[in-house]
Amino acid sequence: MQTLSVLLVEDEPGDAELIRYSLKFSGGQHTVEWVQSLGELRAQLDTAKAPFDVILLDLNLPDASGLETVSRCKAMAPDTPVVVLTGHDDMDFSLKTLEAGAQDYLIKNRLEADALLRAMRYAMERHQLEHRLQQSEELMMAAIEGGDLGVWEWNLKTNACHNSERVLKTCGFSTEDGDLPVSADEWMQRIHPDDMAAFNKALKQHLRGETKRYQNEFRFRHKQGHWIWLFASGHVVSWDREGHPERMVGIQQEITERKAMEQQLRDLAMHDPLTGLLNRRSFMNAMDREYGRVRRHKGYQAGVLMLDIDRFKHVNDTYGHAVGDDILKAFAHVIADHLRENDVFGRLGGEEFAILLPDTDLDGSGYVAEKVRTAIEAMRVEGAGQTIAITTSVGVDRLLAEDERPDGALARADAALYHAKQNGRNRVSHYDKDVKAATGTSTP
Template identity: 35%
Template sequence: MNTERDRDWALLRERAEALLDDSRLGVSTLSTIEIERLIHDLSVHQIELELQNEELRTTQNQLEQTRDRYARLYHQAPVGYLTLDASGIIRQTNQTFASMVGRGRGELAGRALADFLADPEHDVFLGRFSAFFKNPEGKSIDVTLCNKDTHKFAARLTGRKDADALLLPRRELVPSMTLLLVIVQDISQQKAMEDALRASEERFRGYYELGLIGMGIMALNKSWVQFNDRLCEILGHPRAELATTTWAEITHPDDLAAEIAQFNRVLAGKTDGYTLDKRFIRRDSQTVHTIISVRCVHSPSGSPDYLVVIVQDITERKALELELRRLATTDPLTDLANRRHFLAQVELELELLQRYAKPAALLMIDLDHFKQVNDSYGHAAGDAVLRHFATVARHVLRKVDLLGRLGGEEFAALLPGTDPEGARQLAERLRQIIASSPAHTASGIITITVSIGVTLFALSDSAADTVLARADRALYRAKDEGRNRVEVDIPELPLLPL
């Protein structure tokens, strides 16, 4: 279309020039109508040219606007842009890079990028840049740049060959020049995060290898993926064996359900982890007490990926706690419940009666003429007699019963779930067996008897002392009636709700 129009214009121009030549010579080969038609065609063509010029001006304005937008994007980009030649000389830069190094854009043109690198990296960069310039695709160079105030920051350079040089003045372009567009990213924060992560990983590795606590990675199928030597020591299984064993297989049966419930909550996304006391069964069938802390690590999609487990051996601590509890609740001579612990259990039994109407009985027991034993055989023999009584009484009472030493030769027995007749029969049986089971001591064989007072718990009892006082009355009645006997004191108010 444009070729045909250009041909028509050439013919029109030739005709107009011929007409002008003829007019200068005073000769006219065209009629008046032909001349008017030629003038008309020239006018039309002039209008077309003006319209084309207008289109060109509009296109030029649009190009300038596009160029301005490109320039704004170029200079206001969140990363630095550099146009470098093969020698690493800066041919062009955006405002972002200029701000990074604290200089004006005019100061940077013609300078070598290496001039803005920290001294130790200068020569290394020059050696790497040549290869980077020739083949930048998929590569990057991490450098340390310095700004005008000598402040250093980490930067990553990536490049693209045959860089767009629209903003580079044409007079500075050399036809055979190959340029490289370099993108400069400030990675100071990323480096700081990487350094912090690396330090954290090193600390974790230190804890992992130090062996103070057991550490491992657990798969979602409960198997051990990775673990340190300390975990093998705590759990009592060799590494090869533990690698083919799930944690559920070596968990104490009584603790398994509680942990599986927590484990399933983690898999369901209801919690990120849990901490609990649990027991493992070692290879030698011994039980090890531990505290385990489990935390879930999620995949990028948010689903559980694996679990990090920390295991602390608290077997010794548990043993110490049990010993402290025993010392706090046990009489050291007879190994029975001491007075404080016994009264606390009586209070609990009284609460059960008042809440659930569960019957219970109490025996108050006193060794007859015990002072004479101490006076005749000595306190060592007296202690032996007390221990002998405790041993015999424990065998007579049921496992659910609690026998305690209240002080001196005075003992008490708590009988849960016992009615009046059952309590009386048990007390009588105990009295008979004690009387027929003399104590063998270093000072000789010593025969003893006991007096026993029996009572039942009542809804009207407000405290343990009320029950003990009633049993004590029955005990003193047994003593007054000649000792070596059982007396019963039944509460007047209803024992259970009517």
């Protein structure tokens, strides 16, 4: 495992010690330098013999607070990924820290060794992708300014389209090809159907004089049949006597690699990097949308399952974190295979998972929960020279229109999960049938 060089900016000695303790037991010999203010951070950066791999940044310091802390830290260390440590369990505020320049954030009262290490590695990967994306965009602008791009010319009266050799080569054609598209319509027929609306809108806005320049990004069917991403920019250079556009010229560049990096960044923002499942933020967004349906449509039901791996800490302690990661990935894969396409499966943290079952009543949710439990009980993972069996406990409840927020369903499903744990594990518990009966409470 890679040893990380960590710079911790935290003014509370107790919190700093907790973080250092967590890193000590995260599976690697990480080095941690601790400072208590942005002033000390600057001094540490100035005297460091080598750059740090990641900065863990508390938002409230003696000489800065809130989002200002992030922006000032990024100004001092623009080339170092930052993970914000915040006491705000507020999604909107946390997203603002990302907009201010941080690569990830963690809630202080949920700090665990695995989550902390995962956040740091995620921040480093995201920072690297952002840097590569920025470099790609800078190269694109330099190419545009230098004119080292494919050039096209379109006669709007005859519909004839002339393309430079660079444009033709990018699209897989040559001037000798018998099937070489000649008219603009023939070229446009190769644009992906899902991108045609945006393409036509940008073009019409420019031809009507609403924009100074036509610009658009779209997928284009290469001569060999696969799709590539193109960036096209141009403008009208001549008009007829009636003032109608007559001729356009422009440039074109392939941006397939940049689009792939953008997609990677989106995936990193939405998914857990280990299992590929939705992360907590994305899962809660799906819960919000389904909660809206429950409130709008009388009689519509949606089930919620909370589940985790029984005695997972013992698994990690016995077989090591690498095997533990393999088990988490296998756990996610097996469960995903037993869900419908429209079911939503997410990893909320550690070995804690949740499933949202749209258009599903309590009986249906219980059926899915038992199917998942049985599948995990039958699952086997090879690791550390042994065949390892695990089990899962599942808590079941549903979204209620009376809830103030969709979190209420998760809380009830979590209470049912706890009941399953307390009653032997490897079982399914329902909030209505089990937890209410045990506590004498009623569903809100």
